[in-house]
Amino acid sequence: MLNMNKQKTIKLYAKALAEILSKKGIDEKKIVNNFIKLLVSTGYEGKSKEILDLTEDLLLAKRGKKKITFETARKTTAGQKKIMDSLVEKGDVVKEKINPELIAGIKIIINDSRQFDSSKQSKLNKINT
Amino acid sequence: MNAFISQFGIDWKLFLSQLVNFLLILIILRFFVYKPVLKILKERNKKIKEGLDKAEEAGIRLKEIDVIGKEKIKEAENKSMEMIKTTENEAKALGRELQKKMEENQLKLQKELQDSYKRQQEEVKNLVLKNAVDLVKKTIVKTIELKPEAIDEALIKKAVEGAKHE
Secondary structure, eight states: OHHHHHHHHHHHHHHHHHHHHTSSSOOHHHHHHHHHHHHHHHTOGGGHHHHHHHHHHHHHHHHTOOEEEEEESSOOOHHHHHHHHTTOOTTOEEEEEEOGGGOSSEEEEETTTEEEEOOHHHHHHHHHO | OHHHHHHTTOOHHHHHHHHHHHHHHHHHHIIIIIHHHHHHHHHHHHHHHHHHHHHHHHHHHHHHHHHHHHHHHHHHHHHHHHHHHHHHHHHHHHHHHHHHHHHHHHHHHHHHHHHHHHHHHHHHHHHHHHHHHHHHHHHHHHHHHHSHHHHHHHHHHHHHHHHHTO
């Protein structure tokens, strides 16, 4: 019950911050600083990462943009990067991660909800199951 | 009469004295022999009669005891038969119960063996699969190590195309 209330508050904070940040002509730095002070005073500073991630998602959704995570087995080459960039539009937030467990290939996660996995690890996992 | 008596040679005086003697002896014998002997005989007869009565009574008692004994023996026989029958029934019930338990144990053991066999089969299967996967993984890694960039590029292209057309 307590966790449910906390989760509700986190969503509420993220929604409020996203709402303010989506307005034009505002001092983003000042707003974020004030917001962090609010979190400290209400005891939610430990949840700041979660709130900010959620805010980022809401903002991107509001702007019609995507958050894309590219997870590769090793550092990508220029040619590979070019192929990956063909998926990225202006304003999209891109994150890159190296995970040798993938063996080869890539795992693309869009908005933390859609996933495209062409890694060898997933193929081996399929054999396992 | 006197002639007749004298003809037989009877001397009256002698006769009388002998008669007195005889009576005296008779009286003495009666007092000192006949009565005590009669008393002894009476007592003996009494004892014999008592003995006979007792023997008869003992006989009756013996017959009664015999009847009681026979009844007791019959009763004991009946009880024995009943006990044998009860024991027989109990033994049969115990036998049935033991048979049932034995069958149950056998079934349980069979199930345990089957389960154990299945578990072992599953373990072997998993081990074989794990080894096969490891082997495939090693082979893939070795293959990829030859041309990692080219393989990565092909896979990245595939994933990006998938994301674009989704």
